[in-house]
Amino acid sequence: MDVSVIGCGYVGLVTGTCLASIGHMVRGVEKDPKRLKTLLDGHCPIFEPGLHELMQEHFASGQLQFTDNIKAAVKDAEVIFLCVGTPSRPDGMVDMSYLETAGKEVCDSLAEQSVDYMITIVVKSTVPAGTNRRLYDFLKQQTRAYVQVVSNPEFLREGSAVKDCMEPDRIVVGGESPEAFRIMRRLYDPLIKREEIFMTMNWESAELTKYAANAMLASRISFMNEMTILCEGYGADIEDVRKGIGSDGRIGPAFLRAGCGFGGSCFPKDVAALEHISRAVGHENLFVNTIQTINQNQKKRFVERIEEKLGRPLAGAKIAVWGLAFKADTDDIRESPALDIIRHLLDKGVIVKATDPKAMENMKPVFKDEVEWSADPVSCAAGADAVALLTDWPQYNTLPFRKIAATMNSPILFDGRNCLHRDIMREAGFQYYPMGRPAVENALRLKHRV
Numbered sequence: 001m002d003v004s005v006i007g008c009g010y011v012g013l014v015t016g017t018c019l020a021s022i023g024h025m026v027r028g029v030e031k032d033p034k035r036l037k038t039l040l041d042g043h044c045p046i047f048e049p050g051l052h053e054l055m056q057e058h059f060a061s062g063q064l065q066f067t068d069n070i071k072a073a074v075k076d077a078e079v080i081f082l083c084v085g086t087p088s089r090p091d092g093m094v095d096m097s098y099l100e101t102a103g104k105e106v107c108d109s110l111a112e113q114s115v116d117y118m119i120t121i122v123v124k125s126t127v128p129a130g131t132n133r134r135l136y137d138f139l140k141q142q143t144r145a146y147v148q149v150v151s152n153p154e155f156l157r158e159g160s161a162v163k164d165c166m167e168p169d170r171i172v173v174g175g176e177s178p179e180a181f182r183i184m185r186r187l188y189d190p191l192i193k194r195e196e197i198f199m200t201m202n203w204e205s206a207e208l209t210k211y212a213a214n215a216m217l218a219s220r221i222s223f224m225n226e227m228t229i230l231c232e233g234y235g236a237d238i239e240d241v242r243k244g245i246g247s248d249g250r251i252g253p254a255f256l257r258a259g260c261g262f263g264g265s266c267f268p269k270d271v272a273a274l275e276h277i278s279r280a281v282g283h284e285n286l287f288v289n290t291i292q293t294i295n296q297n298q299k300k301r302f303v304e305r306i307e308e309k310l311g312r313p314l315a316g317a318k319i320a321v322w323g324l325a326f327k328a329d330t331d332d333i334r335e336s337p338a339l340d341i342i343r344h345l346l347d348k349g350v351i352v353k354a355t356d357p358k359a360m361e362n363m364k365p366v367f368k369d370e371v372e373w374s375a376d377p378v379s380c381a382a383g384a385d386a387v388a389l390l391t392d393w394p395q396y397n398t399l400p401f402r403k404i405a406a407t408m409n410s411p412i413l414f415d416g417r418n419c420l421h422r423d424i425m426r427e428a429g430f431q432y433y434p435m436g437r438p439a440v441e442n443a444l445r446l447k448h449r450v
């Protein structure tokens with residue numbers, strides 16, 4: 001099928017590339033000139049495992065094309081995906097401006113062509129309930145083209161986006177047109193291994209499914225983060241509690257890892273949006289409000305722990321931050337806990353050095369020369385009073401900890417992701433503070449006691 005994808009960010013680029021790989025002819029439209037140039041040069045503007053190779057293969061064959069010309073891209077398209085950002089406004093409401101602009105541009109382009117087949121507009125962006133219905137009404141009023149609108153929320157996870165797209169748990173399609181449902185079923189056919197994963201429902205149910213899924217996952221993390229306080233208070237181990245409850249078939253093991261807070265481009269904004277969507281129907285949603293409060297508190301608690309255990313005032317202390325991305329296997333720093341934690345540390349007068357294998361270039365414009373940037377965790381930790389580990393990059397597990405401890409001013413490590421091994425840290429001579437787990441409090445071999 002002829003497919004256009006408006007917006008070539010994490011979702012649009014992965015969606016477009018995967019659709020090209022299953023045989024569709026895909027044209028990606030990208031407004032950002034820098035991103036478009038990277039795409040036209042055959043490079044992938046984001047780090048996402050497996051995406052670069054797949055994108056290059058289908059770009060080289062011509063199956064996947066890129067342009068900034070929406071009219072050319074929309075011409076002949078049977079299916080048009082809207083994959084633009086829907087970020088949070090400062091008050092937590094969804095900023096719909098990108099979607100409104102893209103919708104208007106598609107509408108203007110459709111107005112200029114006369115085709116005798118149905119065009120399906122697919123809203124992949126995460127949008128408040130009621131958006132698809134409004135878009136449909138708008139298009140009906142503004143164009144004579146035969147259009148249908150479906151909501152098709154995206155559930156991919158950054159870090160495993162290609163796999164998630166190629167092997168979906170479910171494909172949710174919301175709308176009112178059986179004909180549009182059939183088009184979507186045909187579009188996704190090669191990915192549908194079991195019929196029940198293709199789910200159709202009305203627009204609002206599909207829109208709310210996306211918000212509910214993210215709020216549910218975020219709530220599990222916040223619940224476990226709240227439990228770390230009890231574990232620390234009573235001498236329990238959150239990892240044992242996690243295994244103990246995750247093995248219960250009614251609960252399941254996913255999204256139960258405690259840490260210094262969740263981030264990313266979706267959870268914080270979607271939970272905040274759900275609070276606003278609730279208010280729009282006159283409901284004060286205390287549940288989602290609490291998810292956010294716990295998340296904010298957890299980041300503050302992480303800094304307070306450093307302050308309490310460092311053994312010297314924070315002002316003037318040197319702290320090495322390992323990990324800036326909101327999670328491993330991505331270069332995405334949107335709403336990353338590192339943003340708030342580094343800001344808290346800087347406000348307290350800490351000298352921050354930071355490193356990340358993929359996300360450093362994205363973070364540099366945020367803190368500029370307020371932070372010293374290190375190429376790797378070993379040089380980052382040299383001379384530091386403590387390390388704060390904020391992203392669970394697997395390579396951090398196999399670092400030469402004994403050597404690192406020897407180069408630090410004081411070998412203290414605060415593990416905001418509970419990803420290191422206590423025994424290894426003990427053997428390396430570290431004072432080690434995970435979250436909600438018993439600490440390793442070796443005798444410190446301070447080189448320069450303050």
Ligand SMILES: NC(=O)c1ccc[n+]([C@@H]2O[C@H](COP(=O)([O-])OP(=O)(O)OC[C@H]3O[C@@H](n4cnc5c(N)ncnc54)[C@H](O)[C@@H]3O)[C@@H](O)[C@H]2O)c1
Pocket residue numbers: 006007008009010011012029030031032035083084085086087098101102105124125126127154155156157158265266
């Ligand atoms: N990133 C994720 O993990 C994820 C997962 C599920 C759902 N979502 C949702 O998908 C949507 C997109 O998210 P994303 O992370 O891909 O955003 P993004 O910011 O990475 O990408 C959006 C892209 O759209 C481009 N764009 C904006 N307006 C345009 C226009 N009029 N024409 C052409 N290009 C335009 C931007 O330049 C940008 O490259 C959001 O609603 C988000 O909530 C994201």
